[in-house]
Amino acid sequence: MIQQAVILAAGRGTRLHALTQERPKAMLPILGRPILVRVMDRLREAGVRRFTVVIGEREGEAAAYLSNSWYPDAEVSFAIQAIPTGTVDALRLAAPTVRGPFILSSVDNLTSVAHIQRLIDAFERAPKTIATLSLIPSSAEQIRQSSDVVLEGERVVAIEEKPATPRGQHAAIMLYAFAPEILRYLEDVPVSPRGERELVSAIQAAIRDGRTVNYVTAQRRLHLTREADLLTITKVFLAEGRDAHILSEIPSSTHIVPPVRIDPNVSVGQNARIGPNVYLERGATVGDGAHLENTIVLTRASVPAHAHCSEEIVTPHAHISAR
Helix, strand or coil: CCCEEEEEECCCCHHHHHHHCCCCHHHCEECCEEHHHHHHHHHHHCCCCEEEEEECCCCHHHHHHHHHHCCCCCEEEEEECCCCCCHHHHHHHHHHHCCCCEEEEECCEECCHHHHHHHHHHHHCCCCEEEEEEEEECCHHHHHCCEEEEEECCEEEEEEECCCCCCCCEEEEEEEEECHHHHHHCCCCCCCCCCCCCHHHHHHHHHHCCCEEEEEECCCCEECCCHHHHHHHHHHHHHHCCCCCECCCCCCCCEECCCEEECCCCEECCCCEECCCEEECCCCEECCCCEEEEEEECCCCEECCCCEEEEEEECCCCCCCCC
């Protein structure tokens, strides 16, 4: 049974603009817990108990959260990637902590616990396999933004990062099961035209050496790359129902339309209408008579009285007018 995971969480998430001005992508909230922790929660539910988290040099908040607020039966260590120079360099930093086969996951990919279990099972059923990849059926345009995978039966016979002309019909997502031998291929990976060293090149080198790479497919994943993705992920988690709770005192005049999550220490005014699909993070404020639906209000952000928010993520720097 795979017991270890390496989580790549050093990216600042520059494409997320206002959401990552004051915190890294790894700490963006999904119903009261950072996305980093949501990724780790699902791995833990699948049986993983040892974690190495690769974080940036300014991301001590993530280390503090996991050291103080996570499960006592999990072993968590950290590696610092001061300069984000690609997945190969991130994994090399984590390599001294690897003890046996492991899962590698990015911090911005969420799949189901069932998929993680199928990934582990597929890896362990084939003892000579060096890697089991997670694949998702994709369009040519999606593959050009990800990695192209060519299949023959149950084996991966080629993989290429961001190809100009895709050959396959699946893209690999950053959730892999690896034998520790994959680490031997990291040293010789060249720098790409984008200035990074990509893990896909190490997997392709292993394939050229005759090593077996197999795969499992996922029909869906939740991927946090754009601001709108945070709202999409939040809606999925609200629909699951496990964390749809109201944890602050709110006025009796407030009309709640489930599903809704309200963290502790949230202020809601009189006659507000909250929901459906609303998450109010700790420290958020909603004014009298405001109407929120399909909306996230982040910590220290305020929705003024009588404003109407729909399909929005309200940040502390947002300017919302009453309507």
